[in-house]
Structures are given as C-alpha cells and as structure tokens.
Amino acid sequence: MIIILKETTASAMQARLVAQFGAKTEIFTHDNRIALQGVNPDELPADVLAAADEVITDVPAAVQSSRLLHPEDTIIKTPHSVIGGADLVMMAGPCSVESAEHVMAMAKVAKQGGATVVRGGAFKPRTSPYSFQGLGETGLQYLRAAADANGLDMITEVMDDEHVEMVAKYTDIFQIGARNMQNFSLLKAVGQTNIPVALKRGMSATIDDVLNAAEYIAAGGNHQIMLLERGIRTFDNKYTRNTFDLGAVPVLQQLTHYPVIVDPSHAVGEWDLVTPMAMAGVAASASGMIVEIHDDPTHALSDGPQALKPKTYLKMAKQAFQLHDLMQTWD
Amino acid sequence: MIIILKETTASAMQARLVAQFGAKTEIFTHDNRIALQGVNPDELPADVLAAADEVITDVPAAVQSSRLLHPEDTIIKTPHSVIGGADLVMMAGPCSVESAEHVMAMAKVAKQGGATVVRGGAFKPRTSPYSFQGLGETGLQYLRAAADANGLDMITEVMDDEHVEMVAKYTDIFQIGARNMQNFSLLKAVGQTNIPVALKRGMSATIDDVLNAAEYIAAGGNHQIMLLERGIRTFDNKYTRNTFDLGAVPVLQQLTHYPVIVDPSHAVGEWDLVTPMAMAGVAASASGMIVEIHDDPTHALSDGPQALKPKTYLKMAKQAFQLHDLMQTWD
Amino acid sequence: MIIILKETTASAMQARLVAQFGAKTEIFTHDNRIALQGVNPDELPADVLAAADEVITDVPAAVQSSRLLHPEDTIIKTPHSVIGGADLVMMAGPCSVESAEHVMAMAKVAKQGGATVVRGGAFKPRTSPYSFQGLGETGLQYLRAAADANGLDMITEVMDDEHVEMVAKYTDIFQIGARNMQNFSLLKAVGQTNIPVALKRGMSATIDDVLNAAEYIAAGGNHQIMLLERGIRTFDNKYTRNTFDLGAVPVLQQLTHYPVIVDPSHAVGEWDLVTPMAMAGVAASASGMIVEIHDDPTHALSDGPQALKPKTYLKMAKQAFQLHDLMQTWD
Amino acid sequence: MIIILKETTASAMQARLVAQFGAKTEIFTHDNRIALQGVNPDELPADVLAAADEVITDVPAAVQSSRLLHPEDTIIKTPHSVIGGADLVMMAGPCSVESAEHVMAMAKVAKQGGATVVRGGAFKPRTSPYSFQGLGETGLQYLRAAADANGLDMITEVMDDEHVEMVAKYTDIFQIGARNMQNFSLLKAVGQTNIPVALKRGMSATIDDVLNAAEYIAAGGNHQIMLLERGIRTFDNKYTRNTFDLGAVPVLQQLTHYPVIVDPSHAVGEWDLVTPMAMAGVAASASGMIVEIHDDPTHALSDGPQALKPKTYLKMAKQAFQLHDLMQTWD
Structure with missing residues (x-):
C-alpha cells in the first residue's frame, strides 16, 4: 500500500505510521508519500486516512523502484x-x-x-x-x-x-x-x-x-x-x-x-x-x-x-x- | 547454387542451363544470375563455368526472395x-x-x-x-x-x-x-x-x-x-x-x-x-x-x-x- | 457464466433461459448445466437462481471445451x-x-x-x-x-x-x-x-x-x-x-x-x-x-x-x- | 581435439603430448584418451598419430563434461x-x-x-x-x-x-x-x-x-x-x-x-x-x-x-x- 499524504501534514503522518507499523514491516517514504508492505487499509488510523489524498493498494513488490512511490525521474x-x-x-x-x-x-x-x-x-x-x-x-x-x-x-x-x-x-x-x-x-x-x-x-x-x-x-x-x-x-x-x-x-x-x-x-x-x-x-x-x-x-x-x-x-x-x-x- | 554470369553471355548460358537442367529441377533467372536447386557445381559444363563470375553454393531454400539472386530492392x-x-x-x-x-x-x-x-x-x-x-x-x-x-x-x-x-x-x-x-x-x-x-x-x-x-x-x-x-x-x-x-x-x-x-x-x-x-x-x-x-x-x-x-x-x-x-x- | 441447475428442474429452467436470452447471446447446455455468454448474474430471474446449485462466473471463452460445462471425459x-x-x-x-x-x-x-x-x-x-x-x-x-x-x-x-x-x-x-x-x-x-x-x-x-x-x-x-x-x-x-x-x-x-x-x-x-x-x-x-x-x-x-x-x-x-x-x- | 590412443602406448603418448603442448594449452586425459584444446591435428607428431585409434576434431568447449573424453557414466x-x-x-x-x-x-x-x-x-x-x-x-x-x-x-x-x-x-x-x-x-x-x-x-x-x-x-x-x-x-x-x-x-x-x-x-x-x-x-x-x-x-x-x-x-x-x-x- 502507498499513501499519498496531504503536503502539510505529511511528515507528521509519516512519523506516526513509522511509530505504529515500523516494527512489523518495511516502510519507505518519499516526499509526501509512504509505502507500507503488508498493511491493510483498514488497519490505518482514521486521521491518517483523513490526511491522505490517495491510498494505492495495488503496489508492486519492488516498491522503491516504482513511480507510485517516487514519481519523478532519478537523475x-x-x-x-x-x-x-x-x-x-x-x-x-x-x-x-x-x-x-x-x-x-x-x-x-x-x-x-x-x-x-x-x-x-x-x-x-x-x-x-x-x-x-x-x-x-x-x-x-x-x-x-x-x-x-x-x-x-x-x-x-x-x-x-x-x-x-x-x-x-x-x-x-x-x-x-x-x-x-x-x-x-x-x-x-x-x-x-x-x-x-x-x-x-x-x-x-x-x-x-x-x-x-x-x-x-x-x-x-x-x-x-x-x-x-x-x-x-x-x-x-x-x-x-x-x-x-x-x-x-x-x-x-x-x-x-x-x-x-x-x-x-x-x-x-x-x-x-x-x-x-x-x-x-x-x-x-x-x-x-x-x-x-x-x-x-x-x-x-x-x-x-x-x-x-x-x-x-x-x-x-x-x-x-x-x-x-x-x-x-x-x- | 546461384551462378553470376558475365553480362555478355548471360542470356545464352541461362538458356543452355534451362535446356540441360530444366526438366529435373526448379530454375530461376534474374538479370545475369541463375539459380539451380539441387545441381552440383561439378555437374556444370565447362563453358558455363568459364562464363561465370562467381558460383555461390550456399544458397537458401527461399532463393527467389534472396538478394543473392535479386540484389536490388523490390519497389x-x-x-x-x-x-x-x-x-x-x-x-x-x-x-x-x-x-x-x-x-x-x-x-x-x-x-x-x-x-x-x-x-x-x-x-x-x-x-x-x-x-x-x-x-x-x-x-x-x-x-x-x-x-x-x-x-x-x-x-x-x-x-x-x-x-x-x-x-x-x-x-x-x-x-x-x-x-x-x-x-x-x-x-x-x-x-x-x-x-x-x-x-x-x-x-x-x-x-x-x-x-x-x-x-x-x-x-x-x-x-x-x-x-x-x-x-x-x-x-x-x-x-x-x-x-x-x-x-x-x-x-x-x-x-x-x-x-x-x-x-x-x-x-x-x-x-x-x-x-x-x-x-x-x-x-x-x-x-x-x-x-x-x-x-x-x-x-x-x-x-x-x-x-x-x-x-x-x-x-x-x-x-x-x-x-x-x-x-x-x-x- | 455457467449455471449448475438442480437435476429435477434443469430442463425447464434451461428452456426458460433459452427463451429469455437466446436471441441476444450464445447459449450452450450440457446435462443440468447451461452456459450463457455475456449475461450477468443479476440479470437472472429469481426462480432460476433458486433452481441453481451453483453459478460459476469465471468461465473461459472456450466454454464448450471446458470441464465447467462438460465435466466428464469425451470418449x-x-x-x-x-x-x-x-x-x-x-x-x-x-x-x-x-x-x-x-x-x-x-x-x-x-x-x-x-x-x-x-x-x-x-x-x-x-x-x-x-x-x-x-x-x-x-x-x-x-x-x-x-x-x-x-x-x-x-x-x-x-x-x-x-x-x-x-x-x-x-x-x-x-x-x-x-x-x-x-x-x-x-x-x-x-x-x-x-x-x-x-x-x-x-x-x-x-x-x-x-x-x-x-x-x-x-x-x-x-x-x-x-x-x-x-x-x-x-x-x-x-x-x-x-x-x-x-x-x-x-x-x-x-x-x-x-x-x-x-x-x-x-x-x-x-x-x-x-x-x-x-x-x-x-x-x-x-x-x-x-x-x-x-x-x-x-x-x-x-x-x-x-x-x-x-x-x-x-x-x-x-x-x-x-x-x-x-x-x-x-x- | 580428442585423441583415442591405443591402450598399450596410451600413457607414454599422453606424457609426450603433455610435455610438448602442456605449456601452451589446457590438456585433459581420461584412460586412454587425451583432449588438447586449440591444437590442430597437423601439429601432432607422426608417432602420436600412429598410436591413435581415432582423432576427434569436433569437440565441445566443455570437454571434460563430454562423453567423447569420458564415455562411461559418472557415478x-x-x-x-x-x-x-x-x-x-x-x-x-x-x-x-x-x-x-x-x-x-x-x-x-x-x-x-x-x-x-x-x-x-x-x-x-x-x-x-x-x-x-x-x-x-x-x-x-x-x-x-x-x-x-x-x-x-x-x-x-x-x-x-x-x-x-x-x-x-x-x-x-x-x-x-x-x-x-x-x-x-x-x-x-x-x-x-x-x-x-x-x-x-x-x-x-x-x-x-x-x-x-x-x-x-x-x-x-x-x-x-x-x-x-x-x-x-x-x-x-x-x-x-x-x-x-x-x-x-x-x-x-x-x-x-x-x-x-x-x-x-x-x-x-x-x-x-x-x-x-x-x-x-x-x-x-x-x-x-x-x-x-x-x-x-x-x-x-x-x-x-x-x-x-x-x-x-x-x-x-x-x-x-x-x-x-x-x-x-x-x-
């Protein structure tokens, strides 16, 4: 799952998610995005969902390579x-x-x-x-x-x-x-x-x-x-x-x-x-x-x-x- | 086999080869070239060999499609x-x-x-x-x-x-x-x-x-x-x-x-x-x-x-x- | 979609479905089964659903070849x-x-x-x-x-x-x-x-x-x-x-x-x-x-x-x- | 090239070939056979040829794996x-x-x-x-x-x-x-x-x-x-x-x-x-x-x-x- 967070609260929400799920799964962040492997959307706290512009559930295993997490070109x-x-x-x-x-x-x-x-x-x-x-x-x-x-x-x-x-x-x-x-x-x-x-x-x-x-x-x-x-x-x-x-x-x-x-x-x-x-x-x-x-x-x-x-x-x-x-x- | 004949005698030699081998094999001619399927170079008459610039023995089955017989582009x-x-x-x-x-x-x-x-x-x-x-x-x-x-x-x-x-x-x-x-x-x-x-x-x-x-x-x-x-x-x-x-x-x-x-x-x-x-x-x-x-x-x-x-x-x-x-x- | 009908009413239900959908789609029957291409389950009449043991929606295009319609071996x-x-x-x-x-x-x-x-x-x-x-x-x-x-x-x-x-x-x-x-x-x-x-x-x-x-x-x-x-x-x-x-x-x-x-x-x-x-x-x-x-x-x-x-x-x-x-x- | 040597003189010939070519190429022996990579048959001494039952020239690169060098099963x-x-x-x-x-x-x-x-x-x-x-x-x-x-x-x-x-x-x-x-x-x-x-x-x-x-x-x-x-x-x-x-x-x-x-x-x-x-x-x-x-x-x-x-x-x-x-x- 990748969550695209609203810019303003992105850092705070990312920190919260790391605190909550960091021990049990791999987490990657990029700008206002965050990827959590093996977490279901219904496990997310309500305020995270409220702070999200989009929740993408169909995410490839190679999440760091994906434009879903990292839309801009690597140079x-x-x-x-x-x-x-x-x-x-x-x-x-x-x-x-x-x-x-x-x-x-x-x-x-x-x-x-x-x-x-x-x-x-x-x-x-x-x-x-x-x-x-x-x-x-x-x-x-x-x-x-x-x-x-x-x-x-x-x-x-x-x-x-x-x-x-x-x-x-x-x-x-x-x-x-x-x-x-x-x-x-x-x-x-x-x-x-x-x-x-x-x-x-x-x-x-x-x-x-x-x-x-x-x-x-x-x-x-x-x-x-x-x-x-x-x-x-x-x-x-x-x-x-x-x-x-x-x-x-x-x-x-x-x-x-x-x-x-x-x-x-x-x-x-x-x-x-x-x-x-x-x-x-x-x-x-x-x-x-x-x-x-x-x-x-x-x-x-x-x-x-x-x-x-x-x-x-x-x-x-x-x-x-x-x-x-x-x-x-x-x- | 494809034989590239000297220009001057190409027609005559092609006619000879058709007369000699036409009944037993497929023959294709193009300009001064002639392709004979299933004929060995040592079956060729001496004057044909003398009239040849080149004898190509490694010829594909699809001989009419080949540039070896037809070098110039089809338009x-x-x-x-x-x-x-x-x-x-x-x-x-x-x-x-x-x-x-x-x-x-x-x-x-x-x-x-x-x-x-x-x-x-x-x-x-x-x-x-x-x-x-x-x-x-x-x-x-x-x-x-x-x-x-x-x-x-x-x-x-x-x-x-x-x-x-x-x-x-x-x-x-x-x-x-x-x-x-x-x-x-x-x-x-x-x-x-x-x-x-x-x-x-x-x-x-x-x-x-x-x-x-x-x-x-x-x-x-x-x-x-x-x-x-x-x-x-x-x-x-x-x-x-x-x-x-x-x-x-x-x-x-x-x-x-x-x-x-x-x-x-x-x-x-x-x-x-x-x-x-x-x-x-x-x-x-x-x-x-x-x-x-x-x-x-x-x-x-x-x-x-x-x-x-x-x-x-x-x-x-x-x-x-x-x-x-x-x-x-x-x- | 393939419907597996209860044996007792299979013929009657097959006839009904042919009458209802036969003009608009391909229909195939085999014993108590019936395949309807391009029909959605929610288009089915209630009594057909009641007479069905099973409705299979994931059906291959080659439906007559499928064991879903024809379970026993062709001899x-x-x-x-x-x-x-x-x-x-x-x-x-x-x-x-x-x-x-x-x-x-x-x-x-x-x-x-x-x-x-x-x-x-x-x-x-x-x-x-x-x-x-x-x-x-x-x-x-x-x-x-x-x-x-x-x-x-x-x-x-x-x-x-x-x-x-x-x-x-x-x-x-x-x-x-x-x-x-x-x-x-x-x-x-x-x-x-x-x-x-x-x-x-x-x-x-x-x-x-x-x-x-x-x-x-x-x-x-x-x-x-x-x-x-x-x-x-x-x-x-x-x-x-x-x-x-x-x-x-x-x-x-x-x-x-x-x-x-x-x-x-x-x-x-x-x-x-x-x-x-x-x-x-x-x-x-x-x-x-x-x-x-x-x-x-x-x-x-x-x-x-x-x-x-x-x-x-x-x-x-x-x-x-x-x-x-x-x-x-x-x- | 693999040489199959007559049994009686195999060891002697293998030793000779190793002495002659060992510095310049890989040599492998197995029973009465010897494989020399990158040596041409016409480089072989006459007495080696005389002592050979067979000279195999079409040899794969993976010569030690080949039955040409090692005919019997590995157990x-x-x-x-x-x-x-x-x-x-x-x-x-x-x-x-x-x-x-x-x-x-x-x-x-x-x-x-x-x-x-x-x-x-x-x-x-x-x-x-x-x-x-x-x-x-x-x-x-x-x-x-x-x-x-x-x-x-x-x-x-x-x-x-x-x-x-x-x-x-x-x-x-x-x-x-x-x-x-x-x-x-x-x-x-x-x-x-x-x-x-x-x-x-x-x-x-x-x-x-x-x-x-x-x-x-x-x-x-x-x-x-x-x-x-x-x-x-x-x-x-x-x-x-x-x-x-x-x-x-x-x-x-x-x-x-x-x-x-x-x-x-x-x-x-x-x-x-x-x-x-x-x-x-x-x-x-x-x-x-x-x-x-x-x-x-x-x-x-x-x-x-x-x-x-x-x-x-x-x-x-x-x-x-x-x-x-x-x-x-x-x-």
Whole structure:
C-alpha cells in the first residue's frame, strides 16, 4: 500500500505510521508519500486516512523502484555525465580491457564520438572456463588511466561480492552483468556502496524481475541505479544473438524512475546491425546507450563480431546525437 | 547454387542451363544470375563455368526472395504509394471496418497524417469463435469507398483461399495475417494473383520461416511482396502483447529485396507504447509502418487498447516523417 | 457464466433461459448445466437462481471445451479405436504416404506394434514450396487401402477448407497441423462434419489458444475433438526440434474433457530421443500417442530423422503398453 | 581435439603430448584418451598419430563434461546414496528449512517414501528482497540434524562463494540454483571442494550453457557433478510456472557422463501437476528426482503451491519406484 499524504501534514503522518507499523514491516517514504508492505487499509488510523489524498493498494513488490512511490525521474550525476536527464549519454569502449595502450586508444575514440563514459571489462563472465577471463585488477588500472586521460567516467563489470570493494576503488559506475542479474549476494553488496550501478537485464528476465533485482540494490540504500536493456533470449537466434526488446524501454520508463540505457551491441551481436538498433534505441527514448568499439575486431579478445570500428562508431554516434536533438524539439 | 554470369553471355548460358537442367529441377533467372536447386557445381559444363563470375553454393531454400539472386530492392507501386523506395509509407486505419461512416472518418484522419494506404479488417481472425468476425464483403465495400474518397490505397486481410477472388475485386494490397503465415494454400492462392501482398510474420516464425512463406507467393509468380514485422511471442508478455523484434528489420533487409514494414500496434498492444515503438521502427530503417487508429478506442469492435486516437496519431505521424527526413540526410 | 441447475428442474429452467436470452447471446447446455455468454448474474430471474446449485462466473471463452460445462471425459469411438477411455491408443505410420506398397508395409508394422490407427500425409505443409508436397488424393487412396487391409483407422492431415469434403471421403480422423491451428476457416469447415478431429497445438500456442481453436470446431457442431501436444518453439532448439511440453498434458486434462494425445516424433525431431519421450508421454497420462515409422529413414520423402525403424517402434510400443498397464494398477 | 590412443602406448603418448603442448594449452586425459584444446591435428607428431585409434576434431568447449573424453557414466557416492547408477534416487524435503521440528518431521516423511537425500533451503534466492531469505547457518544445522536422525544425505543451496566454506561444513551435496547457474565465481568456488554439486539448469540456459557451467566446476578439479532439469522459461507460463523440458534428459545423457536429475516441483509450480511430471521424468530415464514436500503448504514460508503433502508424496514415490522397477526389465 502507498499513501499519498496531504503536503502539510505529511511528515507528521509519516512519523506516526513509522511509530505504529515500523516494527512489523518495511516502510519507505518519499516526499509526501509512504509505502507500507503488508498493511491493510483498514488497519490505518482514521486521521491518517483523513490526511491522505490517495491510498494505492495495488503496489508492486519492488516498491522503491516504482513511480507510485517516487514519481519523478532519478537523475544520476557522475563526474562527467548526467544520466537520466535531457542529454543522451554515450558509453563506449572495448568489450575487454586488452592492454594499457589499447584501452587508452579506444577511450580516445569514444570521447571523440561524444561519449562521457568509457567501458571495458577486467573481469569477464565467459561461457567457457577456458576462454579469456580478463586482466583483473590490472585491467581496472588501465581503464581508470584511460578514463582519466580523456576526461571520461569509467564503467566496468563486477562479478562477485568479494570484488566489490576492489572494483569500487577504480570505477565510477558498477556494471552488473546479465548472468548475474539475480545474483542476490552481489546485488546486496553493491547496494551497500554509494557508487552508481548499471544493472543489465538477464537473458530471460521479465520486467518485474528486473525491477525486483533493482530493489535488492535499493534495499541496501543505493538508489543510483540505471537499467540496461541488452536483448532477451527467444526462439529467434540465428541471425541475431538475442532479441532486442525495445518495448521494454517505454514500459520501464512508465513503471520506474530509474534511467534506461540500451546496449545494441550485445542485443544483436553483429556489428552491421548495431547502427540501426542504436538508432532505434534512441528513437525509443532511451536515456543513453553503451556500445562496443574495437579497432581490430577480428583480433579482439572477446566479442569481436559485435564491435564497431572507430569510423563506424563515429558516424553512428553523430547520427544518434542528431536524432536525439530532433527528439528534443518534440514536446 | 546461384551462378553470376558475365553480362555478355548471360542470356545464352541461362538458356543452355534451362535446356540441360530444366526438366529435373526448379530454375530461376534474374538479370545475369541463375539459380539451380539441387545441381552440383561439378555437374556444370565447362563453358558455363568459364562464363561465370562467381558460383555461390550456399544458397537458401527461399532463393527467389534472396538478394543473392535479386540484389536490388523490390519497389512496389500501387495507385497512391511507392513501397520500398526512398519515401516512408504510412498505412493507418481501424482494426476492423465497423461501419461505412466510421471507416470513412478514419480514412480521412489517416490521410491527414500523411498515410497513402488505409487499413481495415472485414474478415477478422479472432481467437474465439464468439468474438466479432468482421462485416465480410460489406466491410470491403465500405473500406473501398473510404479509400477512394480520400485518394488512398486499401489494404485488408484475406483469410482463406476461397476468398481471394472476392477480396481481389476490392483491395490494392492483400494482407496475410500472422496466424496464416504458414497457411500454404492461402499463400499459393495469392501467389496466383498480381496484387501486392503484405505478409505478416507469424508469432513464432523465424526469419527463414518468413522468407520461405514469401517464397510460396513468389513461386506462384507474384513478386510484389512486402514483409510485416508485428512482434513475436516470447516469455515477456505481461506489459506488451508481443515482443517487437526490430532486429528483424535490418536482418531481413540484408537477406531479401522485399520491403519491410513495421506494425507497432500489434507488436506492443498498448496505445501508449505505440509512438516510441513507431519511432524505433522508422529509426531501424523500415520502409513504412501500419498503425491502428480509432476515435473511440474503448468502444472499438476489436483491439481497442492498441489504437491511437486521431490526435495522437497525427502527432506520431508528423514525428515519423521528420525522423525519416533526418535519416535521408545520412549518407 | 455457467449455471449448475438442480437435476429435477434443469430442463425447464434451461428452456426458460433459452427463451429469455437466446436471441441476444450464445447459449450452450450440457446435462443440468447451461452456459450463457455475456449475461450477468443479476440479470437472472429469481426462480432460476433458486433452481441453481451453483453459478460459476469465471468461465473461459472456450466454454464448450471446458470441464465447467462438460465435466466428464469425451470418449471418441472410431471403427477400431476408443480414444479417451481406459486404453492407450497407438497411432503410427510414415510421415508422408510415399507409395501404395510402402504405406501398406508400414501399416502392417503399425498394427504389429498394437496400433489401431495408421497415419500418413497426403497433403504436406512443407516450409519450402520446393519440397515434396504430398501425393494428394492418390495418397489418400493408398492410405485408406493400407488401413482397411490391416483393420486400422486412418488419420491424415487436411490443409485447407476446400479439401475437407474430399479428405472426408477417405479418412476416419482429420488431422489439423500445427501451422494451421489458427486457420479459422479450416477449423470451421471440419466443425461442419461429423468426423473426429485431431487438433495439433501450434508452435507458439498457449493452452488457451488451443482450447479456443478447439472451440471453433465445437461451435460448428462437431464435438469429437482430440488435442495433440507436439512440442513448442522455445530458445532451446539445437538438439531437439521443439520443446516437448508434457506439462500441457495434465493441464489440458484438468481444463478440458477432450482426449490428449502426444506426438513425440515432432516434439524432438530425432529418432533416438523418441522412445524416452514416448514413455514420458504415457507416464504423463496421455490417452495415446502418434509416432512416425519408416523402414528406410534416410530415404524418407519427409522427416526421416525422426522416424523410428520398425524394430525400434515395436520395442517402444511394447514398453508403452507395459507402462500403461502398470499405471492402470494405480487408482 | 580428442585423441583415442591405443591402450598399450596410451600413457607414454599422453606424457609426450603433455610435455610438448602442456605449456601452451589446457590438456585433459581420461584412460586412454587425451583432449588438447586449440591444437590442430597437423601439429601432432607422426608417432602420436600412429598410436591413435581415432582423432576427434569436433569437440565441445566443455570437454571434460563430454562423453567423447569420458564415455562411461559418472557415478556419485554419498554416505546414503549412489547417484547415476542403476537405482532411482529420491530427494525430498521442504522448500525452506522453517524450524528444527518441521524439517525433522519432513525428513522422516521423505525417508518413508524411499528418499535417501533430504532437501531444504537455508539461504533462499528470492525474487524480492522483502521475502523470507532463509534461516542461514541455523537452517543448515537443523537440516543436518534432520538428515542424520533419519539416515539421509543432505542437499542445500549455496548462493555465493563466500558461503561455500561454511555450507561445506554441513552438507553432503551443494545445490547451485538456477539463477546462479552462470555465477562463475560461485562455480569456481565449489569446484575447489570435493563435495558433490547439483547444478540446476538456468531458466534460459541452453544445453551447451549447462555443460559449460558444469565445466567451470570440473575445471577446478571437482568432477562429482549432477545436472538438474527444473523447467525453462517460455511463452507458456499461465498454467505452469515453467516448461518442463524433459527432452533435455536424454539429450544430456547422450552428451555427458554426469547424472541427470529432474525437479518436477519447480518445473510446473503446482502441486497437482507434480505427480504426472514426476512419472514422466522417471519414464524419460532420469537418474533421480528432487521434490518439495510440506505438511501445510498454505502456510509454507516459500513455494507452498508446488509442495506435495506427505500422503501425495508417499503415493507418488511408490509409483515412481514401481515405474523404475518396470524400466529395469527393459533391455
């Protein structure tokens, strides 16, 4: 249940409800709203009801993620980016951090295309244990250096709760990978930090699953969350690696206040499909995108087929910003 | 196998191959190309090989649909539209033809938004036998009148082979519904006509299934085919009726020469998601879109929840054309 | 709404309700039950309510298929089989009718394994127009002869409404293929006959879709319907052609009174997986199975990889009947 | 590449190959077989080729899991169970450990039905952070006591790598949950132990994904792995929670030597569907099953709807063993 209280008495009523129900249930407040899990409207004192503009009883489990409790957009500010606001946020970089020089060069390209965030994996969740698993902490150092040299924020994946503290020393944004979207121990661990988290949708995660996973982070006190649509697993997987579910963008924007970012690279898995899907993602109103770039995709240590070469990336990025500019003229 | 012949001797070689293999296999020619199903390269005469620029052995079953045989775009011309060319084609109208007056009014709105084709169902494939099944031939007459009065082409669904002749008397474009995508008798029947066919992708049809279904139409001699992406069935169906598979747009455009149209209305099934998905479809490079409009969605005889009201449609259409104009400035 | 009436006054009350509501809605009666679509309980006369044991308001659209209206099992009797009763019904035969001799030989094998129905396709719904499309009416004649010579019933697919009359001259059971499960014109056509219909579940048909498709047949007056689970399309399609959804067997048995048959051959598409899946189907309580057999699978005109050789079939069938016998000892 | 060496010289040749290629690639040996990743047959010395009965070049990434390297079944022996042998292994217990008394009572019921393993969750991966998360280490102690008192093995889920050491102090078998199937840090951690691992298939994991996940465990040196089919996520989720993919049982048994166990409870999520699906799982040749039982499902702390009451469980288990006995008489 969420109660929308009259502004004037909201604080007092919230305090009363916390005093009365706080011991028996989770309570969340936001401005003049208050959410009480597992309390029935008929348990509410009469004066609370009198002080309420509206009582909403059909409330999702992921209540902190819901616009019913938190109607306005969450805007996340990092040193070089504002995520969830009016600007389109570009995040680009190689799939894996391969060397200090390489990631430095790719960060420069990313910046040139208008990116404010550089991506790169130092810990790689690979399907096979015998595939390249990433450079580890050294990779984080290389990526941090590349970000700093180019005036960019850094985003990188953290794969388990034991690494959270170490990765936190370097990154501006944690990425939680699709395979770990319901690794609840990891979600709880990043929820204890104050570093923004980019949560990738799991391969077969429903919209509600995504929001509940985000709620694990929020429950720890970290509300700087962005959601990444990166394609879902369907029967249709011969020509694209996944099915890019762009309908999830406006659906999530209706349900939650967290920014929604699209990842066309993983969604399709083929570089020559990335540009049209990136454009589609912007047109679907995403707050930003994250794309993979590589100057020599055939020799990339991971995911080469989906990486854009610098020239293609620069053209795509230019078009994306033009498209976003046009959309700003639509009320 | 497809053989790309040198231009100068292409006709002669094609004639030779038809003479030699025509009795035992299907042969298709297009300009200086020739496709022979079930013939091995080592069965080819030496002079044919000498006259070939290239022999392609990895050829899909749906060979007439393939760009390997027919590299250039198919462009379909109807009285009021050019489909598959530089222009964005807008098709709009009510889900069902409900009355002469209603469809006339909706056609006027469609036209106002820049549509050149009006849609409306007279034969409705409804999940339940007890739901409204359409007005039948009377509905076709109403839709024809509405199209003519507004200078529009007409598109309408034909549900079985027995109706093809009758529907052909009225319509400019046949629509084959998703549930009938593999109704091969129906595909063969429309393949015998010279009326353009809009083939909707089945709910669980792979890309290859779509192309093979199109091939049934082409095998009958009708090559005026357009393909409609309308969402696929996946696990993700709480907030959207289907999953709009926009990756299919560039994938199909790479594989086939037929125009690709998007149907955001059926893809998501909720009117307030239609505009972002329509924009995404245009940004993904579709040749056009088909959308449902209704001035009183709550009383629509079918699919009301996904219909755009006239005002919303007009705004969406304006944005779509602006977006398409911007895209024309990109290389 | 379904009303369960007291036995003594059921007929009189049913007559009253038909008189009162028959002009405005569909009404179905079964024993002392009556279903009225689109009527609210508060529209009912007081004496009807007084004569009711129960009023069920949450009723599916496919009301004739529902156990709420028709609680007892439908049992279908053909010359040589009782489908939906205590016996396990075995249906076997080649995918396609290939020749008079071949189908005769296969029918003999089918019979030897305990089958009472021989299958074989004369009209084949093939993905590609260039694949073998079946022998047509000649194939029906061959199959009929093979059935008669071995004292078997015949089941064969009918692909479009124009063929219903012709196929009806030969077959004991119509099969509606998965691709045609929502070919409503075809469903209506077989609904006009009095020949039993085996309705295959579509590749992405939900349970409710299957029941609504069956309702199209029932709405025409033909209630001799059996439902075939033959695998659904999912992301998991590398090692099996489809995903055999055996959970659908008990789910359908709870919801509907029609017999449920399993088709392990199409479900998995690989002969060496057919036996364990056939056993699983029997153990899941299916009323019967339909399997493909061929003495020379590598040269079969269609679907060779999934056909059981006679020896394998005979062993499988023997095990299936043993398993079914064991299950009869479980109350 | 896998080389099958002649028995007499196998050891010598394996030693040679390790000496030659060990520094540059992963090498695995099993009896007279040796697998070398990333080595081409033409790099092999002539005498190795001469000593080979067969060189298999099409080898999956998950090579240790493959029957190509390890043809015979893996049989796992725990104090009270032999998993993967001729016997059907029954594992039963409550979803969550709720109290010392409750799990003790449920273990007694499990034993009565023929179970040799008792299950129960102490760390629960719940979709929502506000749901019951399990009793933690206390729950492990209760479950251990219940197992010991009834002469049963214990299986329980471990959710993150930090808990592996602690859970290892209590359990006989680790369970890795579906949501963690690709939590590679966790897989590596249990791979370092010598405790058997039951790996649940992820909701959208392909067969190859499952085998690669198992390979992460094997790569750490732990080869006591069993695989659990527990239903996959598909479009068909109204009447069953997941789609029970029983085709995966024989497919996995062909590809890998690890035992395959079925979990009908999670697969369907409704208690009244569990028995037919359990029978189907046995008939599909699974080595065992794991089922949830509860004496008061409506008050269960998790997953009550899918739990069998004791009486239903006992009947189901009796049938399962009868069915398995019958199957032992087949070839």
